Amino acid sequence: ERWETDYRSYVVYIDNVIKPLWTDLFTKAAKVSCTGRVQPALTTTFINTGVGVPIHFETYSGTAPLAPRVLDLLKRVEKETDQPVGCLTVIDGECCSALLLQQFKLDERDLVVPLSAKMIKPERFRFGRGSAFKPYRDGDLIREGRITLRDSRDKTVEVDARAIVIQPRGKERWHVLVTLADPEVWTCRELADAYYGRWPNQEGFFRSANQSVGLKEVHGYGKRVVTNTTVLTQLEELEAQMARNHERQAKNAKQLKK
Template sequence: MDGGANGVKTLRAFKDSNEYFITILDDNQTKARKFKHIRDERRYKYGNAELVDCQIELLDSKDLGFIYECRAVIVKWNNGRKSVLVTDIPPDLLDASEITKKYFDRWPMQEKQFRDAKSGVNIHRIVGYGKKVENYDKMDEKHRELCEKIAQLKSRLKAPLAEIEVIEEELVDLYRKERTLRERSNIIEGKRVLDEADSNELEHCEARINKCLRQQKAIEKKDNDAFKRLKKYLKEEKRIRGKDKVYRIDTELDQIMTCFKMSFINLCSLFLTKCMGHERFELQTLFESIFQLGGEAVVDDERERIGLEMNPKEPELMGKLNKGLSILNTMDIHDLDDRFVTFDV
């Protein structure tokens, strides 16, 4: 499922279903406090990433206080990005690599039909792309300016940032303690079940965390505009980091080759319409069943006769092709040397 369809209410509906789900979470759904039972990182078998298998607790906004617990896979891509997948598929059925592959494989299989349709004559690829790497000076300059702005803001906010750093150090220990207590609990019918001592300790820990977060917000509120700009610049810097290189594209070569490809498609369409009685074939079928037929050509000064070898495994298609070539021979086709071209099977 897409990220837009993964409300907790929707995920809960799979409880009594015979089907499984895999979906991706938005950034605002992946706060560190929600994860527990975090396992060691494993290398992604099918790509450049590290995977972390764990459990996640999600709150149902439609049912106040309801806790939904399920499996999560944190995908840490080598380019610095992070994705979080959630699923109800048990680990003994699919490991983290298989979960990740299943989700991201759906894009070419379900949502790239147009690209697949163009791939028959390779017009989904840009000719001349990726041949030469060049410096992207504008992006490099933008990144440098952002870094300067970030440095200036950090210098200006040196005192409040130091206070926030102290609070964050305290939060690290509190988050670790909170996770340990949550891991001791069980989620039954959306409610946390924990013994009284641990329950009281968890409440106390959460109260201290909330107090620290309020203190942090109070510090940021004193320089609200500056902190907003700092967060904005940090987010933008992370987005454009490493984008100072681009591939040069030979657009003229791509346009020329695209003209040839589209001309070929039009000729195929003309052949199927005029000669094959509006038959419908995929380009791959045309290549495999017709264009790759063997044969020989006999050429003299006035005529070029092309004889194709019939494929005995496809007699019906060969019959249609024979009729189509008969019609094609009436179209007065000539080659570049003005020789009359005829076809037969």
């Protein structure tokens, strides 16, 4: 199979969605586009199960980084639902930190996150025997190694993490996932499938359902119906010019009759 599916009942996906907010009132701002545009905005955090079912969301004004609050968020959701929320948490690259990996491990939870591109340097990885590249899916290759991560803020935090290396077909660059999950519980292929399953199991499902449930209905978000004064002025000028032409034509017609 192209995608493994057995893992889905054990996975939870967490993601932030930032939407611009058009308002005349004072409010916090956030970056709302890939070009760096900053304006008033709302950040909504969604928690989805491995099969794409949203179980919790909450909205903040401005920016709301996941890393400082993700563990507390999971605990609150478990308390509210009285059910465990996923054995494996999948988050995007903003939560890739040695401290957060360590905190998840101490809380007896597993976390898998992508390593940022600037940190992917072959000399940083350690590979043992039997860790050569193996076929993965669609011509991609996969292998597992180790990497030592140091927290950028707390220099005393250092973790020896598993590194799941994926090399896309026909390309030299690597995509790397890091985790402290037990290899006897989660194989490297299962971890890769869980992460790359974010699109079919979370993001694609969310996009298709977003419109129907109205989650993206934010005041002023998207298109706005406004009065285009420039166009109206041009129309008024054209109407006045047409009126003057009609008067001139009528005057010329009278003179021709004389």
